[in-house]
Amino acid sequence: MKILVTVKEVAAVDDEFEIDGLAIDDRYVTADLNEWDEYAVEAAVQIKEAHDDVEVVTATIGPSETDETIRQALAKGADRAIRVWDDALDDAGLLDPETKAQVLAAVAAEEDPDLVLTGVQSADDGFGATGVTLADKLDMEWGAVVNDLDLDLEAGVASVHRELEGGVEELTDIEIPAVLTIQTGINDPRYASLRGIRQAQSKELAEYSLADIGLDAAGIESPLEQTSLYEPETEGEATVFEGSPEETATELAELLAEKGVTS
Amino acid sequence: MSVLAIAEHRRGELRPVSLEQLAAGRDLADELGGELHTAVIGGDVEAFGAELNREGVDTVHTVDIGEEFNHDVYTQVVTQLATELDPTVLLMPNSVNGLDYAPAVANRLDRPLVTDVVDIDAEDGLTATRELYGSKAETTIDVHADQAAVTIRPAEWPTIEADGDAAIEAFDATIDESAVRSTVKGFEEVGGGDIDITDADVLVSVGRGIEEEENLDIIHDLAEALDATVSGSRPLIDNGWLAKDRQVGQSGKVVTPDVYIAIGISGAVQHVAGMKGSDTIVAINTDPNAPIFDIADYGIQDDLFEVVPALIEQFQ
Numbered sequence A: 001m002k003i004l005v006t007v008k009e010v011a012a013v014d015d016e017f018e019i020d021g022l023a024i025d026d027r028y029v030t031a032d033l034n035e036w037d038e039y040a041v042e043a044a045v046q047i048k049e050a051h052d053d054v055e056v057v058t059a060t061i062g063p064s065e066t067d068e069t070i071r072q073a074l075a076k077g078a079d080r081a082i083r084v085w086d087d088a089l090d091d092a093g094l095l096d097p098e099t100k101a102q103v104l105a106a107v108a109a110e111e112d113p114d115l116v117l118t119g120v121q122s123a124d125d126g127f128g129a130t131g132v133t134l135a136d137k138l139d140m141e142w143g144a145v146v147n148d149l150d151l152d153l154e155a156g157v158a159s160v161h162r163e164l165e166g167g168v169e170e171l172t173d174i175e176i177p178a179v180l181t182i183q184t185g186i187n188d189p190r191y192a193s194l195r196g197i198r199q200a201q202s203k204e205l206a207e208y209s210l211a212d213i214g215l216d217a218a219g220i221e222s223p224l225e226q227t228s229l230y231e232p233e234t235e236g237e238a239t240v241f242e243g244s245p246e247e248t249a250t251e252l253a254e255l256l257a258e259k260g261v262t263s
Numbered sequence B: 001m002s003v004l005a006i007a008e009h010r011r012g013e014l015r016p017v018s019l020e021q022l023a024a025g026r027d028l029a030d031e032l033g034g035e036l037h038t039a040v041i042g043g044d045v046e047a048f049g050a051e052l053n054r055e056g057v058d059t060v061h062t063v064d065i066g067e068e069f070n071h072d073v074y075t076q077v078v079t080q081l082a083t084e085l086d087p088t089v090l091l092m093p094n095s096v097n098g099l100d101y102a103p104a105v106a107n108r109l110d111r112p113l114v115t116d117v118v119d120i121d122a123e124d125g126l127t128a129t130r131e132l133y134g135s136k137a138e139t140t141i142d143v144h145a146d147q148a149a150v151t152i153r154p155a156e157w158p159t160i161e162a163d164g165d166a167a168i169e170a171f172d173a174t175i176d177e178s179a180v181r182s183t184v185k186g187f188e189e190v191g192g193g194d195i196d197i198t199d200a201d202v203l204v205s206v207g208r209g210i211e212e213e214e215n216l217d218i219i220h221d222l223a224e225a226l227d228a229t230v231s232g233s234r235p236l237i238d239n240g241w242l243a244k245d246r247q248v249g250q251s252g253k254v255v256t257p258d259v260y261i262a263i264g265i266s267g268a269v270q271h272v273a274g275m276k277g278s279d280t281i282v283a284i285n286t287d288p289n290a291p292i293f294d295i296a297d298y299g300i301q302d303d304l305f306e307v308v309p310a311l312i313e314q315f316q
Helices: A035-050 A064-075 A087-091 A097-111 A130-138 A194-202 A245-258 B017-032 B045-052 B071-085 B098-109 B213-226 B234-238 B269-275 B304-315
Strands: A002-006 A009-013 A029-033 A055-061 A080-084 A115-119 A141-152 A157-163 A168-175 A178-182 A205-208 A224-230 A239-241 B003-006 B036-041 B059-063 B089-093 B113-117 B119-121 B126-132 B137-143 B148-152 B167-170 B182-189 B202-206 B229-232 B259-263 B280-284 B298-300
Touching (some): A002 A035, A002 A130, A009 A064, A029 A035, A029 A064, A035 A055, A035 A115, A055 A064, A055 A097, A064 A080, A064 A194, A064 A205, A080 A097, A097 B098, A097 B113, A130 A178, A130 B098, A141 A168, A141 B071, A168 A178, A245 B298, B003 B017, B003 B071, B017 B045, B017 B089, B017 B119, B017 B148, B036 B045, B036 B071, B045 B059, B045 B167, B059 B071, B071 B089, B071 B098, B089 B098, B098 B148, B113 B126, B202 B213, B213 B229, B213 B304, B229 B234
Parallel strands (some): A002 A055, A002 A115, A055 A080, A080 A205, A115 A178, A141 A178, B003 B036, B003 B089, B036 B059, B059 B167, B089 B148, B113 B148, B202 B229, B202 B259, B259 B280, B280 B298
Antiparallel strands (some): A141 A157, A157 A168, A168 B182, A224 B137, B119 B126, B126 B137
16 A cells, blocks of 8 residues: 655744745745644554555655755655656746646656545645645545544545534545545654654655656646735734733733632 | 635534625625625525525525535535536635535636635736735735636625525536545534533633643643633644643634633634634733734733743732
């Protein structure tokens, strides 16, 4: 059995930052493995540990700078990695879910996985749509926002919980092969061990251009164009208590007493 | 040049975003000079259809198929409806279920998809506003296409309350059963403890800023000193530091206490959705730009590890 996990490097922005044109100034940005994808990698590695003959392959769209992030996933137990990058992707600007899914579908067509796991969304652009778009392109079944997963490989069914709003979960059986988008909290992602980190350095990380996976660079054109980036206006009218922690705590205690909050 | 908004319901009730979409959709339809259509799929479509007949809606389409949401069915029905009505903008909710079918529909219709929009206008082509980096920045996006699919963030538009005089029409969809490859088996309430945080008058709510599980002791001490109940934001529940039924937010509980004290909570939109109805909101956070201060009534912009012990002392 083969599991393909999509892994994205995301930009984490400091509390204080400056905007430079259409991007956050590099000085305030740290690259990191997308939090949701960490849970997807862990889910895949747990399946591998529970069954015989499972291979976990990661797929990433990104330039060579993302290799370090990809190695994090390899260090946590993925077997090998694929990274796709191309000048055409670099030039496309804002990559919409369809464009990303098109590239990942071409990778999946080569790999022919039995299961594809993606994070529910990415922490930076947060479209939350690539996984389901990918499923539809692959003509696979899917499940979005999965926070519990029980695989019955013999029956070919993934029994999942989907986390709906308001503290309600939907219990659904999904035919596999399928794409599942994984929600945080489904498991407890492991830290990479020193051994894992060492091993990750020697694991295969294949680099492909669009042509390598059978895509025409001319077909890569995002219909979405980012035209501005700005800090949202603060609507807050909070009364902010000033002073030392003791002073602010005293003011807050008085307020709470006024509101009738006392032990 | 029309707009089609797909309603959402669960366990017999229309969800509020269904009516918010009508406000967003009416504005768009006005800008486009066209009609606003809405559709409801499954459940008691007659009752839902009547409920969706609000001011500004031209036609309500009812699709009497199944009881609850199934993404395979929704994908097929919405694709057929949109193919027949050919709307300029297809609106769907940016909900868990919306994100479970909207991308597939957009793919089948070969339309660009813009998700989680907080503002949108169609005056000079379609322009959507979205948030990035967990609401730290906002961006505008021009959609270079004649037709698009859009999911709108819940609670960003008002609900349309006034009754309308829409035509109500039944739509016959053809379902390819062989393409229905998922089966909804039921629902489960998230449990874990014996406290109902929605009953609490005072909530001491804690977020990622608490850093370590051991540090939760001061939060419990504060809650005890205030005779309050402890709740938390998603990361704490994901870490297993608090029971699942203590989660405040979109995927947790919606709470409306008299006083909500948010400690080390940045105020991501998913969290705010669950607590913005609280009477008095107090925020304690080191980051003065944290979005929680946008909705707080009172704030302390300082280290929680200094403020909380000082506050406990005040009540002892």
